[in-house]
Each structure stands twice: as structure tokens, then as C-alpha cells.
Amino acid sequence: xxxxxxxxxxxxxxxxxxxxxxxxxxxxxxxxxxxxxxxxxxxxxxxxxxxxxxxxxxxxxxxxxxxxxxxxxxxxxxxxxxxxxxxxxxxxxxxx
Numbered sequence: 001x002x003x004x005x006x007x008x009x010x011x012x013x014x015x016x017x018x019x020x021x022x023x024x025x026x027x028x029x030x031x032x033x034x035x036x037x038x039x040x041x042x043x044x045x046x047x048x049x050x051x052x053x054x055x056x057x058x059x060x061x062x063x064x065x066x067x068x069x070x071x072x073x074x075x076x077x078x079x080x081x082x083x084x085x086x087x088x089x090x091x092x093x094x095x096x
Contacts, residue, residue, distance in 0.1 A: 020041035027040045 020039075023040040025040065026037040027043065029036050029038055029043055
């Protein structure tokens with residue numbers, strides 16, 4: 001399985017390097033306040049990284065909320081287990 005993962009990573013790296021090599025010409029990039037000329041591969045990598053960062057930032061709030069809920073559930077589980085343990089240690093009384 002490791003070999004397969006290594007081969008996939010190697011393929012992606014080789015494909016990325018060859019893409020960057022074949023698209024090394026500068027392209028104009030126009031944005032709202034100006035423009036710049038940069039390489040196409042660099043521009044695409046910049047947008048991919050920017051999209052990844054925005055995706056991670058959009059998930060931060062929900063991840064924090066879920067971690068809090070998990071911590072609260074773990075705490076309640078500990079209390080329930082402690083209570084069950086205490087109930088098991090109580091002596092049984094006969095119904096006189």
C-alpha cells in the first residue's frame with residue numbers, strides 16, 4: 001500500500017513539474033486595482049493554495065463546535081460510568 005501511495009505522489013509531482021515546465025510563459029493577470037504578469041503555473045498554484053486556505057478557514061467554526069460537543073459528551077460519559085460503578089457497589093436489600 002505504501003508503494004502505491006508513493007507512486008501516486010510521484011506521478012502527481014512529475015505531472016505538476018511537467019505542467020509548470022510546459023506553461024512557463026508569462027500571462028497577464030488583471031485584478032480590480034491593477035495587473036501583473038506572472039507565470040501560469042505560479043498563478044494556478046497560488047489560486048489552489050488560496051482556495052485551500054479559504055476552505056480550511058470556513059470549516060474552523062464547525063470543527064471547534066464539534067470538538068466542544070465531543071468534550072461535553074466525553075465528560076457526561078465519565079459521569080455516567082462513575083454513577084454506574086457506584087450503583088454496582090451498593091448492597092442489595094431484600095424486599096422485607
